[in-house]
Amino acid sequence: MAHYQRVGAVPPKRHTQHRDPDGALYSEELMGEEGFSSDSSLLYHRHIPSAIRSARTWDLPDQTTRPNHPLVPLHLRLHTLFEGDAWRDVDAVTGRRLVLANADVRISYAAVGATSPLYRNAVGDECVYVEDGAGRVETVFGDLEVGRGDYVVVPRATTHRWVPSGDGPLRLYAVEATSHIAPPKRYLSKYGQFLEHAPYCERDLRLPTPPRVVEDTDVEVYLKHRGHGPGGLAGTIHVVPHHPFDVVGWDGCLYPYAFNVDDFEPITGRVHQPPPVHQVFEGSNFVICNFVPRKVDYHPLAVPVPYYHSNVDSDEVMFYVGGDYEARKGTGIGIGSISLHPGGHAHGPQPGAVEASLGAERFDELAVMVDTFRPLELGEAALASDDGAYALSWDKNS
Structure with missing residues (x-):
């Protein structure tokens, strides 16, 4: 986060003496990334950190x-x-x-x-x-x-x-x-x-x-x-x-x-926009996106819910935290749910969701998505909270 901030008591020049009112030296700590070659801050401690x-x-x-x-x-x-x-x-x-x-x-x-x-x-x-x-x-x-x-x-x-x-x-x-x-x-x-x-x-x-x-x-x-x-x-x-x-002060x-x-301003278009327009953060080999309440596609023949897609290079993890998620109606997914769509599996709207979405002008949904570029494994909490039925939810005869 390369936006400089200066808070509290710091000396006029870095790596120089900085003393408390009684004359004792503060301990200067450099907290930096990538071996002194990227963003950093200097913190001034009363004691040795x-x-x-x-x-x-x-x-x-x-x-x-x-x-x-x-x-x-x-x-x-x-x-x-x-x-x-x-x-x-x-x-x-x-x-x-x-x-x-x-x-x-x-x-x-x-x-x-x-x-x-x-x-x-x-x-x-x-x-x-x-x-x-x-x-x-x-x-x-x-x-x-x-x-x-x-x-x-x-x-x-x-x-x-x-x-x-x-x-x-x-x-x-x-x-x-x-x-x-x-x-x-x-x-x-x-x-x-x-x-x-x-x-x-x-x-x-x-x-x-x-x-x-x-x-x-x-x-x-x-x-x-x-x-x-x-x-x-x-x-x-x-x-x-x-x-x-x-710490009595820091800068960096x-x-x-x-x-x-709520401060994320959604990017919309005449036809359905791909997930990268919803991105909010990134790390090494993964991204974080959020789907917020927004005006949806306004082409006269637009299909507002996502098209079916295969995650060729990634696993998709969607955490549902608010609103009413149109593409997942009928699955039992609600607030506090996660859907995991692994790479190699084509996924998209549930049966009937496409027709039901036609003509919609706005989606009132809130979700946090993590896409990873290596396969995800299941932790103990996934095993404990799996509904056991979601994989069959696209089959109308199940």
Whole structure:
């Protein structure tokens, strides 16, 4: 996110002495991407950010997967994973349940009511979509107040925690990359500014509040990192002598931010537009798109719902979060559902959906789509939430 920000107390020139009112030096930390060759920020700590008092193993939530074999499309009902009041004691870090994964991305889901531990993902950036509820993401850069429809983009190795608020669950759809996550390059100038044709821009991004110094000792930080466990992951808990939220100021182009789906301006046309017009973010070997309420195709003979298509190079994961999705009527898919359409299977509208859509002027639908360019395997949450019938829903005789 190459838009420079300066927050709090920073020295006039980088890598120079910066002292507190009593004369003690602050500790300067460079947080940067791609080996000092890409975006970075400088953070100024009251204490040494490298200090560790002890370390122990963190047993990650179940990361095992199995192939989608035999190959079939699936309907996953995520709301069945956290039923009743089970969400009240669940947090957004240790309570995530793995839905789908490959070597580039992991998709998890959680309905939470408890404050998470401090957490740092050292594997890749995270893009977390807030399906419902409200809360606060506290980070080493400052805080983000978040709610329904927010994407929260957290750069790799950012120490943060999730604090739910309100009476109901905070429902989170977490897309964890093994790379960085950013707006699509075609939306940006060569210097990183959003271009005029982009469906959102800098004004739509919400930045953290100024950081607040927390004085505490023997603080636990949960760290997800590369290892030899399922998915090539491992977990460690560091006990640090001082709270990581001890930053008095920072500046640079790398930081967490939030973007609400309501601020995405849909691109429409006389005939049906292909999915790339709905793209909102990209990572290595995957993209994130959103389908928002919009005016639909206005050619007099237009067919508003999607044509049948084969995902030759990708698996398509659609998360239904609002409205009434015209192309999937009659399947049982509703709010909180996922459809998985794997590469090699032609998919499209359900029987009768094409005729029913003719003449429509607007679709009131809201969905988040992840397209991957390597096959996805099924996590334990997919196996637990599969409806077992979706693959047959196009056959009128089933």
